[in-house]
Amino acid sequence: MFKKILFFIIFCCITLSVFSSEWIELSSEHFIIYYKENENFAKEVSYKAEKYYNSIASDIGYSRYSNFWTWDKRVKIYIYPTKKDYLKETNQPDWSEGMADYKNKQILSYALSEGFLDSILPHEMAHLIFRDFVGFKSEIPLWLDEGVAQWAENLKRANIKKLAKELYQKEFLLSLKDIMTLDIRSLKDKNKVFIRPTKTKSGEDGVLFIGAEQLITNYYIQSASIVGFLIEKYGSYSFSNFCRELRDGKSVEEAIRIAYPHIVNLEELETLWRRYLERE
Numbered sequence: 001m002f003k004k005i006l007f008f009i010i011f012c013c014i015t016l017s018v019f020s021s022e023w024i025e026l027s028s029e030h031f032i033i034y035y036k037e038n039e040n041f042a043k044e045v046s047y048k049a050e051k052y053y054n055s056i057a058s059d060i061g062y063s064r065y066s067n068f069w070t071w072d073k074r075v076k077i078y079i080y081p082t083k084k085d086y087l088k089e090t091n092q093p094d095w096s097e098g099m100a101d102y103k104n105k106q107i108l109s110y111a112l113s114e115g116f117l118d119s120i121l122p123h124e125m126a127h128l129i130f131r132d133f134v135g136f137k138s139e140i141p142l143w144l145d146e147g148v149a150q151w152a153e154n155l156k157r158a159n160i161k162k163l164a165k166e167l168y169q170k171e172f173l174l175s176l177k178d179i180m181t182l183d184i185r186s187l188k189d190k191n192k193v194f195i196r197p198t199k200t201k202s203g204e205d206g207v208l209f210i211g212a213e214q215l216i217t218n219y220y221i222q223s224a225s226i227v228g229f230l231i232e233k234y235g236s237y238s239f240s241n242f243c244r245e246l247r248d249g250k251s252v253e254e255a256i257r258i259a260y261p262h263i264v265n266l267e268e269l270e271t272l273w274r275r276y277l278e279r280e
Contacts (some may be wrong), residue, residue, distance in 0.1 A: 013160065014194070023035065023036060028074075029074075030050060030069040030070060031074055031076070031077055034076060034078045034079065036080070036081050037111060040080055040177065045117065049077065049125065052127070056122065057070055057129060058236060060236060060243060061236045068132060075106070076105065077121075078106060079109060079110060079111055080110040086109065097113045097115055098110075098113055098124065099124070100124035100128060102131060104191070107123075107128075107274045116128065118155050119153050123149045123150070126152035132146045133243050139251070141184055142185070146220060146223050146224075146227075148227055150224035151224045151228050156224075160224045161225065164221050168274060170200070171200050173199070174215075175197045176273075187216060190211075190212045191211075199270070201274075216222055222269050225277070226269075229272075229273050233272075238259050240245075241258070245258050245259060253266050254264055
């Protein structure tokens, strides 16, 4: 009898353990939130995700495609109970607060992650939305992909504008031609000093002596600033046409020329963007 009772207790404990480790689903129009604890945080993630979806989709013209990210195409967001659980399951580095799995359309983080709601969530969502729009086969430059994602972080926009203007005033901007080919992911030595091309405020060619960390900072600020310039100055309709041309295989310069007929090449884009910074 004692053995039966002991077996029953062990069985109940195992069963409770299994059930406690299962994901709980919270569904909205475009997302399925999976969580194990902290329902309030999951609800806040769901609310913010829908809000960001509408904002990002509106900015890049994605909202015109009404069937994306609905029903079985909804994006899955996994919220682990603790950072330890998140790091263990995702094999991310210790500093990671969240990540996106672009192949499976998933975003992963943990409950009460610092910066997740205001920064990581809109950033990773923008990557997914943009890539859903232009596709993964298109030769999209890194600056454009990152620029769209950085611009999606609404709370950073005012600071991006401020910092971009400061770089312009100090004549410390990277040239657009340089940004087009620069892959910051390859910058491993943070103590290295780079020599990069630039232009003065008067339009003359120049060079920058710039450390790796400042180079990366400039890259992100300028990428977001250029995307913001295109969206704010010419509207989301033109930007959506630009994205569509990229999706159809056009180069960035060709896509710019078609979507913005008055911008004949990348040099003209850079000139107009610099003029925009000067007047901001």
